[in-house]
Amino acid sequence: MKWFLLVLTVALIVVHQDFWNWAKTEPRLFGYLPVGIWYHAAFCIAASVLLWLFVLLAWPKHLEDAQREDGVAREQTPMH
Amino acid sequence: METWQSWLPAIVIFIYLAIVLYIGIFAFRRGKETGEDFFLASRSVGSIVFFLALFATNMTSFAIIGSSGMSYRTGIGVFGMMATSSALVIPLTLFFIGTRLWAVGKRFGHMTQVSYFRDRWECSEIGTFIFLLTAAMMLPYLIISIIGGGTILEALTNGHINYAIGGAIVALVVMGNVFFGGLRGAVLVNVFQTILFLGFGLVAFAVIGHKIDFHATTDRLMNTPTLAPLLNRAEGAGGIPPGIPKLVFLSYMLIPLSSIMFPHMSIMCFTAKKVTAFKKTVVLYPLSIMLIWLPCCFLGAIAAGQPQISAAMAGGSEALKTWHENPTKDNEPLLFRDFKSNKIAAGVALEEELKNAKELPTPEEFAKKLYPVVHAVPEKSPAYKLLTRDVRQLASSNSDSVLLEMLKLNVPALLAGILAAGIISAVMGSDCHQILAMSTMFTKDVFDYYGGRKAFGEKGTVFMGRAFIIIVNLIAYLVALKRPPIFELAVQYAFSGFAALAPVMIAALFWKRSTKWGALLASLFVTACVIVTGILEVKYRPARVPSPVDIHILDLGSHWVLFLNKAGQLRVLGGWMTVVPMVIGSGILMILGSLISAPPSHRTIDRYFSTKRTAGTGAPAAATIG
Numbered sequence: 235m236k237w238f239l240l241v242l243t244v245a246l247i248v249v250h251q252d253f254w255n256w257a258k259t260e261p262r263l264f265g266y267l268p269v270g271i272w273y274h275a276a277f278c279i280a281a282s283v284l285l286w287l288f289v290l291l292a293w294p295k296h297l298e299d300a301q302r303e304d305g306v307a308r309e310q311t312p313m314h
Numbered sequence: 315m316e317t318w319q320s321w322l323p324a325i326v327i328f329i330y331l332a333i334v335l336y337i338g339i340f341a342f343r344r345g346k347e348t349g350e351d352f353f354l355a356s357r358s359v360g361s362i363v364f365f366l367a368l369f370a371t372n373m374t375s376f377a378i379i380g381s382s383g384m385s386y387r388t389g390i391g392v393f394g395m396m397a398t399s400s401a402l403v404i405p406l407t408l409f410f411i412g413t414r415l416w417a418v419g420k421r422f423g424h425m426t427q428v429s430y431f432r433d434r435w436e437c438s439e440i441g442t443f444i445f446l447l448t449a450a451m452m453l454p455y456l457i458i459s460i461i462g463g464g465t466i467l468e469a470l471t472n473g474h475i476n477y478a479i480g481g482a483i484v485a486l487v488v489m490g491n492v493f494f495g496g497l498r499g500a501v502l503v504n505v506f507q508t509i510l511f512l513g514f515g516l517v518a519f520a521v522i523g524h525k526i527d528f529h530a531t532t533d534r535l536m537n538t539p540t541l542a543p544l545l546n547r548a549e550g551a552g553g554i555p556p557g558i559p560k561l562v563f564l565s566y567m568l569i570p571l572s573s574i575m576f577p578h579m580s581i582m583c584f585t586a587k588k589v590t591a592f593k594k595t596v597v598l599y600p601l602s603i604m605l606i607w608l609p610c611c612f613l614g615a616i617a618a619g620q621p622q623i624s625a626a627m628a629g630g631s632e633a634l635k636t637w638h639e640n641p642t643k644d645n646e647p648l649l650f651r652d653f654k655s656n657k658i659a660a661g662v663a664l665e666e667e668l669k670n671a672k673e674l675p676t677p678e679e680f681a682k683k684l685y686p687v688v689h690a691v692p693e694k695s696p697a698y699k700l701l702t703r704d705v706r707q708l709a710s711s712n713s714d715s716v717l718l719e720m721l722k723l724n725v726p727a728l729l730a731g732i733l734a735a736g737i738i739s740a741v742m743g744s745d746c747h748q749i750l751a752m753s754t755m756f757t758k759d760v761f762d763y764y765g766g767r768k769a770f771g772e773k774g775t776v777f778m779g780r781a782f783i784i785i786v787n788l789i790a791y792l793v794a795l796k797r798p799p800i801f802e803l804a805v806q807y808a809f810s811g812f813a814a815l816a817p818v819m820i821a822a823l824f825w826k827r828s829t830k831w832g833a834l835l836a837s838l839f840v841t842a843c844v845i846v847t848g849i850l851e852v853k854y855r856p857a858r859v860p861s862p863v864d865i866h867i868l869d870l871g872s873h874w875v876l877f878l879n880k881a882g883q884l885r886v887l888g889g890w891m892t893v894v895p896m897v898i899g900s901g902i903l904m905i906l907g908s909l910i911s912a913p914p915s916h917r918t919i920d921r922y923f924s925t926k927r928t929a930g931t932g933a934p935a936a937a938t939i940g
Binding site for chain 2: 243246247250251253256257258259262264266267268270275278281284285286294297298301302
C-alpha cells in the first residue's frame with residue numbers, strides 16, 4: 235500500500251510540471267480562467283485527495299500513544 | 315477632494331487591530347502562569363484550532379501581497395510555481411515530520427527544534443549554531459511582515475498614515491498581542507484571522523468580478539502582444555514579461571521544504587493536544603492554499619489589463635515620489651520624457667502640474683489625470699505602446715499595491731476595509747508566531763540553557779525574552795524602512811536556507827546513524843551558500859537593476875555553471891535555483907559527516923528509537939519516532 239502511495243506522489247510531482255501548458259492560455263475555464271490556473275487548481279484538489287489517502291492508509295498510529303516520559307523535567311515555573 | 319468615506323477602510327483596519335490586541339489580553343487572563351503555557355499553550359490546541367493556527371502561521375503578506383504583485387509583473391504562472399508546489403509538499407512534511415516532532419515534544423518535553431537537536435545528538439554547540447543560523451534567516455521573514463503592514467496602511471489611507479508609521483503600528487500591535495497572550499493569544503487571533511483571509515479570497519474575487527468583466531479583460535490581454543504572456547508562463551518579446559523558466563518552476567518544488575524548518579512552524583507542531591490534529595490539517599491544507607492564492611494570482615495578473623489600476627499603482631510609486639521631492643533630469647520618470655519626445659502636450663502639462671503641486675495627488679486622483687492623457691493617443695500608434703509600457707514600468711515598481719488598488723477602485727469603501735483587514739490578517743497571523751518563536755528560542759535555547767535562569771531567576775528570563783523581541787523587531791523595522799521587494803527577498807535568503815536544513819531534520823528523526831558532525835557540516839554548508847549568494851549578487855549586480863543580458867560568473871567550456879539572470883538572481887548549471895544544490899549538498903554532507911564520525915550513544919538511540927515498554931508505568935510501548 236505504501237508503494238502505491240509513493241507512486242501516486244511521484245505521479246503528482248510529475249504532472250505538476252505541466253510543460254505542455256507553458257505557452258498556452260486556452261482553454262479558459264468559465265471563459266476567463268487560463269489553463270495555467272485551473273489546471274493547478276485541479277492539482278490542489280488532487281493533492282488533498284492524496285493526503286486523505288495517506289491519512290487513511292499510512293497513518294502513524296503508534297505515535298498516538300506518545301506519553302511524557304518519567305524523569306523528564308517539565309516547565310512548571312511561573313512566568314510572571 | 316477627500317471625504318470622510320475615504321478614511322473608512324483605515325477605520326475598519328484600526329477596529330481590527332484593536333480586536334487583535336483585545337484577544338491577546340483575553341488570552342493573558344485565561345492563561346496559566348507557566349512557561350509551557352506561555353510558549354506552547356500547554357500543548358492543548360484542539361484539531362480545528364490547530365489547523366487554522368498552523369495555516370495562519372504559514373501564510374504571510376507574501377501569500378497575498380507578494381503573490382499578486384509578482385503575478386502583475388510575471389503572470390499567472392506564480393500560482394503553479396509557488397502555491398501548488400506548497401499545496402503538495404507542505405502537507406507531506408507535516409504528515410511525516412510534523413507528527414514525529416509532536417511525538418518527541420510530547421515524550422521529552424522539547425519546546426524548540428534546537429532543544430531536540432541538542433538532546434538527539436548529545437551536543438549543545440550544534441544547537442547554538444543552528445539557533446544563530448535560524449535566527450539570522452528568520453529576520454527576512456519578520457521584515458516581510460512589517461513591509462506588508464506598512465504597505466497596506468499607506469495605500470489604504472492614501473499616504474496619510476505613511477509607510478513608516480503603518481509598519482510601526484503593525485509591529486506594535488503584534489508585539490502587544492504576543493507580550494500579553496503568548497502562544498495562546500497568537501492561536502486565538504489566528505482563528506479569527508484565518509477565517510477572515512480565507513473569506514477575503516472568495517469575496518474579493520466575487521465582488522471584483524462583479525465590477526470587472528473578467529472575460530473581456532482576459533480577451534484584452536490576449537489581444538495585446540506585450541501583455542498576453544501574463545496569462546501563461548512563456549517569456550514575452552524582449553524578456554518582458556520575463557515568463558517563468560522551466561528549470562526555475564521545477565526548482566520551486568524544493569522551496570516548500572522550508573516551511574517545516576521555520577522555527578515558528580515547528581514550534582506550532584508541538585502545541586497540538588493530540589497527534590490526530592494533523593489529520594484534518596494535511597487534508598485541508600491544499601484546498602486552503604488554493605482558496606487564498608488563486609484569487610490573488612489571477613487578480614494580480616489581470617490588473618495589467620485594467621489601465622486605471624496600472625495608472626493608480628504608478629501614482630503610488632517611489633520613483634514618482636522621489637522625482638516630486640526633487641525633480642531633476644536624472645530621476646525624471648521615462649513616462650514624462652516620452653511625453654516630451656512624442657510632443658504630447660497634455661502629458662507635458664500634467665508633468666508641469668505635478669512638479670508645481672505642493673504634494674502629489676492620491677494614486678486614484680493621479681490615475682484619473684493620467685488615464686485620459688494616455689488614452690487620447692491613438693491606440694495603434696508607436697507613442698501609445700511606448701506610454702503604456704512606461705506606465706506599466708512605473709506600476710511594476712509598486713506592484714505590491716496591486717490588490718489594494720483593485721479594491722479601492724472597484725469595491726465600496728467599507729467592504730474594501732474589511733477585505734484589507736483580511737490582507738493584514740495574513741501579514742500579522744504569522745508575524746505573531748515568528749516573534750514568539752524567536753523569543754522562545756532565545757529564552758529556552760540560549761538564556762536559560764547557559765545559566766540565565768539560575769543567575770537571574772524566572773523574572774530575568776521573562777525580561778530577557780521580551781527585550782529580545784523588542785531588539786529583533788527594531789532591527790527588522792529599520793531594514794523594512796528601505797522597502798526591499800517582498801517576494802524576491804523572501805525566496806533568496808529565507809526560503810532557500812531553511813529548505814536546505816530539511817535534510818538535517820529528516821536525518822534526526824529517521825536515521826539512527828546521523829551524528830552531530832553531519833548536522834554541523836550540513837549547517838555550515840547552508841550558511842556558506844547563503845553568504846556567498848548574497849556576496850555574488852551584490853558584487854556583480856550592485857544596483858539590482860534588471861539587465862538585458864545574464865552575467866556569467868563561472869563557465870566550464872560552453873556550460874554556464876554560475877551566473878546572474880537578468881533580474882540579478884544567482885542561478886546554477888544552466889538555470890536551476892540555488893535551493894537545488896543547497897538541498898542536495900546539505901543532504902550529502904549530512905550523510906558523509908555522519909558516516910565518518912562516531913555514532914550517538916546507545917542510550918540516545920534507545921531513547922528515540924526503542925520500541926520497549928516504558929518500565930513501571932504499564933503504558934504501551936514508547937512510541938517509535940522513526
